[in-house]
Structures are given as C-alpha cells and as structure tokens.
Amino acid sequence: MEKVLEVRNLSVQFYKGGKGIQALRNVSITLKRNEVLGIVGESGCGKSTLALSVLKLIPEREGKILSGEILFRREDLLRLSDEKLLQIRGDRISIIFQDPFTSLNPVFRIGNQIAESLALHRKDNLSTSETEKEIIELLELVKMPKPRDTMWSYPHQLSGGMQQRVMIAIALSSHPEILIADEPTTALDVTIQKEILDLLTELQKKLGLSVVLITHDFGIVSQICQRVSVMYAGSILEEAWTSEIFHNPLHPYTKGLLGSLPSRKEAPSYFQGEKRRLKAIPGQVPDPSNLPSGCKFHPRCPIVIEDCKLEEPMLREIIKNHWVRCIRAG
C-alpha cells in the first residue's frame, strides 16, 4: 500500500525550568493510504507531542524539533516555508482534539466557524449561498440531527458529542487526505463515544481518509485501528497489526498494559489464584526530565536483566510486521 505520511527518527525537546526534556526520541511511524493507525500510551508518553509535531504546532517558546523528517508527498514538512506549510496544515492534513468545547470559539455561531474554514481552504471562492449549502452538507455528513438549526447555534448550546461532530465537520471541510484525531472521545460519555467512533469509521471508509488515532484506550484501538504503535517515555516500544498486538504482545510493557485492563475477563491475569486481582505493572511512568538509563521500561520490567540497564534497545522486526524494542523478546 502507498505511504501517505512518514515520520522518520523524530526527536522533540521541550524546555522546562532551563532544562531540556526529551519528549520524543527517534520516533518513526508510517501511515498508509486508507489506514487507521493507532498510537497508544499513557499520559506523558509523547503521543500528543507526536500529533502536534507532525503539524509543526509545537510553540517555539516551549520546545523544538531536534531532528528527523516528516514526509508528506515526498516533501519534508519540517523544511517547508510557513506559507507552503499552511497549504498542507488544516488543508491536506487536519486535526481534531480531545476537548471540542475549548476548540470552538464561544462567541461565533457554528455556521460562521465552518465558513471560516471553507474560506481559508477552498480555492473556488464560494458565494454566500454556496457556502451555506456546503455548511449544511458538511453538517449532514457528520450526521447532525438538524443541520439548518445547528448552523445558527452557538457552541454552548450543543452537547459535547454534537460539538465534536462540528469539529469533525470543520476538519473535513478542506477534504483532507489525512486526519489526526488526538483522543477524540476521551471527554465524552460511553454511548456518545460509540456514536463518534462509528461516525469516524464510516467517514474514513466513505472519504478514503488515512487516520492517525491517538488514544490511551486499548478498547478504542481494538475497534477501529488496523495497526498500532505502543509508546512509552517518548519512544515506540512495539508496533504491529492490531490483532497481533492483542493476541501476541511481545514487549513486557504491552503485556503489562493488557493485563491491567479490567475488561479482559478472559485473560489469565484477571484472577490471580483464588482472588480477583488485575496484573498491574508496578511503579509508575518515569519523570521525563529524569529518564532511567538503557531501556526506559527496565525499572518496572518483570524480566529485566543487567544488559537492559546499559543500552537502549533497537526496534527490531521479530515477526514479519511486528516490531519490538526489547532485547529479551523473540
């Protein structure tokens, strides 16, 4: 399959208290056409930083991209002029965020906010009536129950789920090729979450989108992603097809995360002996300003050996299309 986006060896640093913090260390991902790629990890693992870096949205005061390439149509986005970047960001590559309420401007009507995006990204200078028609079509596309009424509403008049639909409509208004969804349903109730995920899946198929879905929830990954990358402390520890990750996780961290899920009743970890207990990973996510030596997971790892503490392992392809960053795997 054709690659639509390729991130190569991306490293990103933030400044905090005069110190540099490595938020991403040599992260590489490849997104293929019509694919949903999941990036999963716990807070602070760098998954949102990755999403922001792809669009060069890291504020200059806060951090910078140290090295790496972000290839879209054989062009490195990191080397583009701001002007050229604007023709891609929000246009060919769109993004939706976790909290729809803070992403929408509270003082403008929904219609105006979609119109703004249309005016920016459509080259064909739409007339007022054409714009209105487009807005209604977009709102119908994201299945708003009353598109005509919604157009005249303010964000606070809509529920969280409806606001997220509007955000998706805005993101799709430029007919992008790639959609980056950063925790798109985390702020929503489960029944609404299901509606939004169903909508995203349907739109992805209908419009032929390639999607990068960033989430902490393995349940969401299992539902809509074809491939998944597991991140920890700024780097990718494992990457494989979704069903492969679930049925044959090879990195101890991935195994631990799956064992921590209360939903996997059938997993042997659910009952430890007679008692109902989860197989939790001991310890906690390391402080990004004070990462351990060698493998970043070694202090919490159940199968750690001396060599793990010396050198950070490489990402190796242990089974075809199944990459793992662990010297003890395979």
Added chain:
Amino acid sequence: MLADGVMLNIKNLKKYFPVERGVFRRVVDYIRAVDDVSFEIKKGEVFALVGESGCGKTTTAKLIMRLLQPTDGKIFFYGKDISLLRRRELARKIQIIFQDPFASLNPRLTIGTIVGEAIKYRLETTGERTETKKIREETKELLSRVGLPVNILNEYPHQFSGGQRQRIGIARALAMQPELIVADEPVSSLDISVQAQILNLLLDLRDSLGLSYLLIAHDLNVVRFLSDRVAVMYQGRIVEKGSVKKIYDEPQHPYTKKLLEAIPTSEPAAIE
C-alpha cells in the same frame, strides 16, 4: 425490619434542585437530580452506581455523605437514620474518596498533616488521647497499608504522582476507620497501569479490613471487575439493578443494553 447484613439502606431518596427565574428568584421548575432512588448495601459488598454524566450518581453520593440535604427520602445506616447522627459519628462510619487526587488534597499541608488530622479527629471523637507520637506512628502504618513509603510525612502533595495521591486520599479515608467507603470515580483520572494498582488495592483493603464500598463510576469495565452488585442510573432514576453477572449477561432495560453495547471490548473486531 432489617434484612440480613444490610449496612446502608436508602429509601425513596429524592433531590430536586430549584430552577429560579427573575429578580424575585421565583422557582419555575425543578431539576430532578435524584428521583426516588432506593437500594441497599450489605456488609463487605461492593455496590456500584453506574451511569453517564448528569445521571445523578454523584448527587446520590453527596446525599449519603450529608453534603447535601435530600428533598425527600431517608438513608439508614444499620437501621439508624443518618440525618439524626452527629457529623463526627457519620464521619466514623462513612468516608469518601474522590475522583481528582489533585483537587482533593490541600496543597499547603504535608502528607503527615493530611492523614494525621484525620486520625486526630477520630481519636477526639472516640474520646481517646491525642498524642503526637501515637498519631505519627499510626500515620506511618496507614501509609504502608496503602503501599506508600513511610518516610514521606514531611512532603507535600505536589511531589507525588496521580496514583500516589489517590493512595494518600485512601489513607486519609481509612484514618477514620470507616465501615463504608464511597468511592466517587476513584480511578477515572489515572493511567491504565496505575488504575490497575488502585483497583487491586481497593480489593485488598476490602479483604483485610472488611470494608464495603459504594462505587460511583462510568467505566463499565471497572465496575464489572470491582463490584458485586450494580444499579444503573439514568436521568435521576435507577432503571435496573442486580448482580454483576445478571446485569452484564442478561440486561433487561433498553438503556442498560445500550450502555453495554457501547463498551469498547478490548478484543479486536475482525479488521483486516
């Protein structure tokens, strides 16, 4: 009449919030946040209230903690009406742990004071002597019980991660030696790996101390793992209640069915 082993008995509980309009704050309507809710919790049981935001589950918890006055209905603890108890007495029976471990600990107090104050309050209530040394010893004991190092008495909440703060909150609740703990979304702000640690801790404490829990949660996977019985709330009412097995395997109410169908399964569907 007390059924066998019933600890908390809630009868026809209602909480209506008035909707006021105009300069004279005329009451034009009521929001029925909790509308005729009844259930009971047995000793040693984990009882869960589940539902989506705004369904009234947290309001129910606040009514039980007497942080709100009910519009109607009664709450009995071992047959005693809790509205007749002194606050101190109530605090010794029922404690709460909150969702947000950042907001629920005073940032200006040390861990030793946060937990120690609760121990002191209990000792005063029972009329025991409040010696500083005794309190420190007990604080250390509680911290190790919840899996924290004991040398953190002089540290402040900001020095700890979310999971550790939740443990501190649990230690503070345990300081009152309660029989029932209301856990309002205890793990929903935590990362998956830490969430599992706290869920295990809650079960360990139940086994070692014989605690009962009222679990308030929206995550149906967490509820299934932790609870014995479940009540599903929707728009202020309980639409269905029963054992975990019954609710999850044979849901009757359409809302329960919808809620269960919405859970991501964590098993990959057939995506090629």
